Amino acid sequence: MTVTATPSTVRSPAIPIQRIGLGATVLAGIAWILTLPPIMVRTAVPSIVLGIVAAALGTAVLRDPKHRRLGGLAVGLGLIAIPLALAMANQSAANVREVFTWSAVIASGLTFTTPLIFGALGGIISERSGVVNIGLEGMMLMGCYFGIFGADVCHSWLLGIVIGAAAGGLLGLVHAYFSLHLRANQVVSGTAINLLAVGLTGYFFIAQYGDNGTPGTLPQVPNVSVPLLNHIAFVGPAIGAGTNVLTWVGLLLVPVVWWFLFRTRAGLRLRAIGEQPLAASTVGLKVIATRYVAVTVSGMLAAVGGVYLSDGFDGSFNFDMTDGRGFIALAAVIFGKWNPVGALGATILFGFSSALAYRLQTFSQTLGTLFQALPYVLTLIAVAGLIGRSRAPAAAGIPYVKE
Amino acid sequence: FGAGTGSAKMKATKASSFKLGVVTDIGGLNDHGFNHLAYLGLKEAEKQLHIQGEVIPTSSASDYVANLTTAAQHGDNLVVAVGFDFATPLVTVAQAFPNTKFAIIDYDASTILNPKTKKPFKNIEGLDFLSQQSGYLVGYLSGLISKAKHYTTISSVGGQKIPSVDSYIAGYQAGGKAADPKLKFLNAYSNDFADQAKCETIANNQIAQGSKIVFQVAGGCGLGALQAAKQKHAWGIGVDADQGYLGNYVLTSALKKVDVAVVQATRDLMHGKFYGGGNIINSVKTGGAGYGRLNSVAKPYAAQLQKVLGEIKSGKIKNIPTKVK
Amino acid sequence: MSSPGRLRRAGRGALIPLITVVLAFIAGGLVVLFTGHDPFRTYGAIFDGTGLNYLFPWVGGNTRTIAGFDLQQTLLNAAPLILTGLSVAFAFRVGLFNIGSQGQYTVGAVMAVWIGSIFPNMEPVLHIVLAIAAAAVMGAVWAAVAGWLRAVVGTHEVISTIMLNWIAIWVANYLFQAGGPLQSRSQAGNPVSNTIVSNAHLPVIWGNPLLQGLDAGIFISLAAAVAFWALMNRSTLGYEIRAVGHSPDAARAAGISIARSYVTTMAICGVFAGLAAAVDVLGWEFQLSTGDIATSQVGFLGIAVALLGRNTAIGTVFAALLFGALETGTSVRALNSNVFNPELASQLTLIIEGLVVLLVSTDLIAVRLLGLPAKLGWGRPEQTTEGQPPGAADEAAPDPTEALRPEPSL
C-alpha cells in the first residue's frame, strides 16, 4: 500500500525574514539591558539607536503575515526600550544599582514564584487529565490554613505540609466527585470550591485562633543554605543563602512532572485521557479513576504552594491570604501551554517582575503604586506577543459520560 | 487633658444603661491594627465602666453607612468609627442622627463639615493621635543602637501612604536623625494592610540594602516585615500595639493606644464631656502615644528614652514632622 | 415554539436551581449544627437580617423599620450583582469566560466618580446620564481589550482578564493615592477620591436618602436584565453570539465574524460591569477609597451569580437577589449576635454561597431526587465547550452532553 499523497511541505523562502525578526528582537533586548547593571551605560543614546533599528526591522518583518508576531514583538520591545533607557539614564547610578540588584531580585522573585509553581503544576496535572481546575485558588488557601494548623498542632512543619496537602487534596476530591460523578460543569464547581475555601478557612481560623491570630512560635518550613552555591559570586546571594525548602522542592518538581507526563506510561495515559477520553477508554484505560487521582493530586500540589505561603514564608495565616495567586497560577498554566517547563517560565516572569515592582519605588514613591501593575502588564504583553493561541487538552472541561 | 474646641458639658449618664458601639473598618477584628485595638478598648470599657458594648465589623464598603445606622438605631450613646474611611459616611449619618454622638479614630473631626451649615458637626469628635511622637521615640532608640553598633541604614515599611502611617515614619526618621545624624533611612509602602508576603518582600529588599532595623507601619501586613527581620537576623519594631510578644528580635513597638482612647472617650461622655466638632488629642502627654516593652538589646537605653519622652512631654522637643518626604 | 411547552420547560428550569438552593441551605445548616449552633435559629436570624420579614404584614413597629432598612440594603447589594452577573453571563454565551468583570467594574467606578465629582453645577439628569455613560464606556473599552486580544492575537481571555483586573486595581490605586492625580482635595493625605456632587446622586426611591436608602440603581439593573434578554434572544447580534458560542465553525461558515463577535461581546460585558460601578458610585458610595477598590468583590461574585443563574437574564436576577440577601442577612450588624457569633456568620455566608454554587454545578442531585430521567437535562448552564475555560479548545471538541443542553428558544 502506498503512502497517501499529502501536499508537500516545502515552505516559501521565508527563512531570512525570520532571521531578521530574531535579530531585531535580540537588538531590542540589548537596547533594554544596556542601561541596566552590570553594563550601566550612562547615556540613553546607544539604546535609543538600537531600539529604533529594532523597531524599523520589526516593522519590515510585520508585513510578512507569517511572522507578524515576531515582528510585533521586536517593534514593541524596541519602542519600549527607548523610554526605559531615557528613564534609567536620568536616574542616579546608585538608584539604578539599588533597584536592579539582580541577586536580590532573584531571591525575592523566587518567593513570589514558589507558590505559583506548585499551583501551576497542580493545574497542569488536572487539566492534562481533562478536568478544568478553576479551584486552584481555593485549594491553595486550604493549604495555607491547614499547613499552619498542622504545624501548630503537630509541632512539626513536615506534618504541617502533609496536613495542608491533605486538606487541598480533600477539596480536590470534592471537585473530582462533582466533576466526574455528578458531571458538574467544572467551571462552576471550581468557582464554588473557591468560595467554599474562603469560608471554610475563615470559619476554622476564627473558631481556632479567635482574635489573636496564629501563634508566632510555629515550627516553620526552614530555609536551607546550599553549602557550595553559597560561595559562588552572584548566585550565592541570590539562591545560595537561605532559600526555603519548598522553593527547592517546587523547582525540582518541574522537571519531575515534565518527565512524568511525557516519559512515563502513567503520564501518557493521563494525557490520552485528557485529550480523548472515549478513545482512551476503548483501549481499556480507566478514565474516571485516573481523573480522580489527577484532580486530587492537583489539589495537593496547589495546597503545598499554600503551605509555603503560610508556614514557609509568612509564618502565619490570614483571611483569603492567597490573594488571587491561584488565578495567577491558572494563567501560568495557559501561558505555559499546559507544559511544566512553560509554566515555570510564566511563573518566573511573573515572580521576578513582582519583585522588581517593589524595588521600583526607589525611583518614585508616587509612581511606585503604578509600578505594582508591572507583573500583570508584562504577563499580558508576553502572552499576547509570544504565546498567542494556546490549545488546551481537548477534553478539558467536558464531563465524561460512560454508558 | 484634651484640647477639644467644642467641648460641651452634659448630664452624666448612668453606667448600666450606657451603650457603646464600635464600628470597625474592613479587615476583621484581628487585623493587628486599629480594629483590634478599638475592640480591646470596647472590652476594657465594658469591664471598667460597666457599660454595654457592641462591635460591628465591616466587611464591605456598603456596610459603612449601614453599620453606623444600625449602631445609632440600637440607641448607642457613643458610636466609635474606626478609621478615615468613615469620614464621608459620617457626614450623612451624623445628619440623620443628630442626637447620637460619634467619634472617629485618627481623623480630624473639625474637617468633617455639615453640608448644610458648612460647619463641623456638633455630634462628631475626633480621636486624634500624635503618632509622630511614638515614631520619634522608636526612631531615637534605633539611632542610639545604630550608633553603638555602627549600623549605617535603618528602614520602615508603610502599609500605605496615608497621614496616620506617614506621621509614624516621619517621626521615626526625625528621631533616628536626632540620635545618629549620619544614619540613612529606607522607606517603602506595601499598599496593603493584610498580605504579609508583600511587607516581607519589601523588608527583605531593605535588609539586602543594608538595613539593620525594620520599623513596620502596616498592621497585619507588617507582621511580614517583622518576620523578614527575624529570618534575616535584623531587628524589628512593632506598631500600634505592643508586638514584643513575637520574640526578642522585636526591639520595641511604637504605640498608638486606641484602646485607651476609646475607654477615655467613653468615660468622658459618661461624665458629660464631649468635644463635638473638635478632637481629643492623644499624645505622649496623655499616655495615648509612647513605646512598648524594650527587648534585651534596647533595655540599656531605657533611661535615655525616658529622658526624650520627658522632653517631648514638656514641649522641649516640638514640631516633630508628620510628613515623609 | 409552543408556549405551553416553553412555560413548562421554564418551570422545570427554575425548579432545579430552587431545589439546589434548598439543598445548599440544608448542607450549610449541617455546618452550623456541626459547630454547635442551632441551625433553625441561625437561619431565622439570617432571614430577619435580610429584611425579608418586612414582607410579612404582622411585623410592625421598630422591627418593621429595621426590616425595611435591611431590605433596602439587600436590594442595594443585589443591584450591582445583577449587572456583574450579566456581564459574566453574556460572555459565557459566546463561549468566553469573563473573569474580568471586577476590573471592568473598577475602571467604571473610577470614571463614574471622576465625572460625578468634577462638574459642580451640571443639570442633574444630564450629569447622571453622563456619569453612567462614562462608566459604561470605560468598562466596555477595558473589556474590549481582552476581546480584541482573543480575536486578533488569540490570547486566552482567562489570562488577559485576570491581568486586566489587577492592572485596573493598581491604576485606580495610583489615581487616588496620596498625591495621586484624582485624590480628594478636601481630605488631605487620605487615599480617597473627591465626593460625587449631589446633582449626580441617583434619586433614592425607598428609605432615607441620608442613610443609604434604596436608590434608582435597581431599575437600571432590571432594565439591563431585560436588555440582556432582548439582545440575546431577539436581536441578530444575540443570534450571532449564540451561534458563535455553540459552534464557531458553523458560525464562520454562516458569515459571522468570530473576531468581531468576541470584541462586541466583551464590550457589552464591560458595559454591564461599568453600569454596576455607576450604580454603586452614584447610588450610595459617592466616593472611592483605595481600600474600597481593593476589597470590592462585586465582580468576582458576579461569576457565581451568573453561574447560579445559568447565564440567563432572569436567572441572574434571582441569583443576585439571593446573594444580596445572603450578604445582608449574615452581615454582622443585622445578625443578632446572641444567636450566632457574627464573625463566624460572615464566613458561613461564604460557605453557603460556595455550597449553593457547588450544588448548582450539577443537575444530577436534584434530578435524581425528583426521580426524573437525567436525559432530559434541562437547565444545564447555557454554555458551550468553548466556554469552559481554561480548557476551552479552539477546536470545538465533540461534547457528549451537547444534546443534553437546553434549546435556546427564539
Add this chain to the structure above:
Amino acid sequence: MTKRFGPVVANDRVDFDLRAGEVHALLGENGAGKSTLMSVLYGLYSPTAGEIHVDGKPVRINSPSDAIALGIGMVHQHFMFIPVMTIAENIVLGSEPVRSGLPLGILDRGTARRRVRELSDRYGLAIDPDARIEDVSVGMQQRVEILRALYRNARILVLDEPTAVLTAQEITELMTVIRRLKEDGTAIIFISHKLGEVLEVADRVTVLRRGRSMGTVPCAGATEQSLARMVVGRDVIFRLDKQAATPGEPILEVSDLHVMDDRGLEAVRGATLSVRAGEIVALAGVDGNGQTELVEAITGIRHPAAGRITVDGTDITGRGVRAADSAGIAHIAQDRRRVGLVLPFTLAENLGLRGYRKPPLSRFGWLNPKAFTALAGRLLSAFDVRGGDADAPAAALSGGNQQKLCIAREIDSDPRLLVAHQPTRGLDVGAIEFVHGRLIEQRDAGKGVLLVSLESEEVRSLADRILVIYEGRIVAEFPPDATEEQLGIAMTGGALTAGTVTAA
C-alpha cells in the same frame, strides 16, 4: 441480545454468530443498530438482555479491557484516536512497552516504534510511527486503527464502516489486508453501506432493520439488488435518471488560486476551474489534496493567498462569506455537525442561518420569531426532515435528517451556484437517493453545481464534467463516462503520464 436506550430499542433480540476465519458483513440503514451491536460486543455498552459467547463459553464483557482480553479488536466508525499524539503512541496506548527492571513504568519508546514498524511491514501497511495522527490522511488513520487491533493480537476484528472515508484505491488495498487477515484465521465483522464491496469480500451477510435481524444469508448467490431489498425493505433504483446537461454561461470562475491551510502550508497551488449554469461539475480527488481549502476559499470562509474567484463576473476573492453569499453561492458543508449546523440551535434557528440578516427573518437588527417558525414550517415539510419539530434542537436529528436540514437551508437561499462538499457522507441508500435527486433538480433549474466527493461512484453517476484535483492543482478533466481506473490513476498523480486526458 437486546439493547435499549430509554425508549429507543437499538437492538431487538438480535442473534448473530461469527465463525473463525470468516468475513461476516453487517448491513442496515442508518440507525439500524449496527454500531450499537458492535459496541456491546466491545464492552462499550452493556446489553439490556441476552448473552455473548466466545469460543462456546458465555462471557461478560463489561469494558473494552475485557473485550481486548478476549481477543476482540474494533475499528470504530468514528475513529478513536488521540489526535495530538503520534501514531506509535496511539497504537501502544493501553499496553505500552516499558523499560524492564525500572520502576514507575518508564516508557520504552524505541521498542514501541519498532514493534509498530514490524507489524505494519507484515501487513504491507506503510506508516510512519512518529507522525501525529492529526497530520495524516484519513486513509492512514484507518490503517492505524487496524494496526492497533492487531497489536493487541485480535482474533476477532470488527470493522465499522471502514470504507466510508476511503478512496477506491485505498478500498482495494483494504480488501487485500482483510483477505490476508482472514487467511491468518482472524474472524472479521465488516459493516458497510456499500453493497458491492460486501459482496466482494464477505462470506455471509446479516441485515439489521430497526434493530431487528432480518436474517443471515451467504454471499454466494446474493446480488446488490437482493441485499438492498433486505436493507430498505423495498426496491432501490441504483441508476440515476438524468437528462443530458445543457450548460449555459459560466457562473463560477476560479483562476490560478493559491490557498494556505491551517498550518500555513500551500494546499491549493494554482487551481483553475469554472462551473457553468445548468451543469454539475464534480471535483474528484483523494482526501487531503486541497479540496477543503479550495471549497473554503470559494465559499469565502478562507482567505486565498493569490488568484481570482468570480461569480457571474463579480470578483469575490477574499471578500468573505457574506460576499460569496450575496453573489449567490450556497454551501453544503462536508462536516454537517461541526460546520453545517449549530447543533444546540433549534431547527428553525438553523434554517435561518443563511437569511437571518435580511427581512423577513429580521428587521433593523431585531429578529422576527414568527418568520423563523414560518420558514421552518415550510422547509421541514418540503424537504421531509423528520425527527423533530421547528423547536427541537438539531442535535436530536439523525445524520440523514441533519443533512436534509442543511440542504433545505442552502437550496432555499435560491443560489446561483451550489457547492456540495461530500453531501452523502455516511448516509444510507435512501438518503443518498434523496440528496442526489436534489442536486440534479438544482442543475435542471439552471443552477451551477460544484460537487466535491471522494467517491468515484458518486462522481461518475452525478457529474456532467469531472475535474481531478491532485496536490492542489486541477490535473485532469474527464467526461462522466470515464472509467474508475482512469479516475484512480489521475487522482494519484498519474494523469500527466497516462496521456489519455487533457490537463485542465
